[in-house]
Amino acid sequence: DVKVTQSSRYLVKRTGEKVFLECVQDMDHENMFWYRQDPGLGLRLIYFSYDVKMKEKGDIPEGYSVSREKKERFSLILESASTNQTSMYLCASSFLGGTNEKLFFGSGTQLSVL
Amino acid sequence: DQQVKQNSPSLSVQEGRISILNCDYTNSMFDYFLWYKKYPAEGPTFLISISSIKDKNEDGRFTVFLNKSAKHLSLHIVPSQPGDSAVYFCAGYGGSQGNLIFGKGTKLSVKP
Numbered sequence: 001d002v003k004v005t006q007s008s009r010y011l012v013k014r015t016g017e018k019v020f021l022e023c024v025q026d027m028d029h030e031n032m033f034w035y036r037q038d039p040g041l042g043l044r045l046i047y048f049s050y051d052v053k054m055k056e057k058g059d060i061p062e063g064y065s066v067s068r069e070k071k072e073r074f075s076l077i078l079e080s081a082s083t084n085q086t087s088m089y090l091c092a093s094s095f096l097g098g099t100n101e102k103l104f105f106g107s108g109t110q111l112s113v114l
Numbered sequence: 115d116q117q118v119k120q121n122s123p124s125l126s127v128q129e130g131r132i133s134i135l136n137c138d139y140t141n142s143m144f145d146y147f148l149w150y151k152k153y154p155a156e157g158p159t160f161l162i163s164i165s166s167i168k169d170k171n172e173d174g175r176f177t178v179f180l181n182k183s184a185k186h187l188s189l190h191i192v193p194s195q196p197g198d199s200a201v202y203f204c205a206g207y208g209g210s211q212g213n214l215i216f217g218k219g220t221k222l223s224v225k226p
């Protein structure tokens with residue numbers, strides 16, 4: 001079974017702090033993604049990556065950056081956390097070039113910024 | 115511009131009856147459509163998919179129907195069970211997007 005592991009289930013941070021959210025997948029997937037989920041807004045794509053050291057902006061990249069130094073690991077960085085970044089963050093991975101782009105999600109990190 | 119729309123934020127159904135969740139899309143380049151199920155405090159899990167060359171795909175209690183001319187798909191759950199209570203996301207993939215495009219989700223409540 002594919003396993004996508006997010007380092008924390010719950011995080012509480014203060015406004016202005018730098019926040020790192022870590023994600024590791026064990027299926028040698030090329031593609032990795034970061035989404036946030038907010039009530040009434042669904043799943044919104046923040047950033048994604050098709051390869052090591054490669055990144056692409058999603059729909060809402062402002063206030064975020066990412067790092068992909070190794071194939072299995074994709075980190076989301078909040079340079080200076082703000083209260084409007086309180087959300088459920090979901091990491092996902094998939095194969096590149098598959099005929100069916102099925103995403104495998106981690107369990108999510110519920111981030112609260114106070 | 116919302117390419118995938120789930121116009122019903124919530125749906126309530128009695129146990130044993132049919133649940134029908136609807137999804138509309140605007141991007142005619144989508145090759146595949148997928149449904150994900152999400153419980154609170156968990157990540158979404160893949161439920162069922164359908165290729166754009168088909169009009170129906172069935173997996174146990176779950177059936178997805180695709181009407182390309184209407185750019186509409188629906189997920190049928192028969193019979194509905196209380197454990198089906200979750201948020202269901204519809205997603206489309208294909209064309210130049212390079213990633214899944216999700217709808218906003220429909221919260222299904224199945225009452226015993």
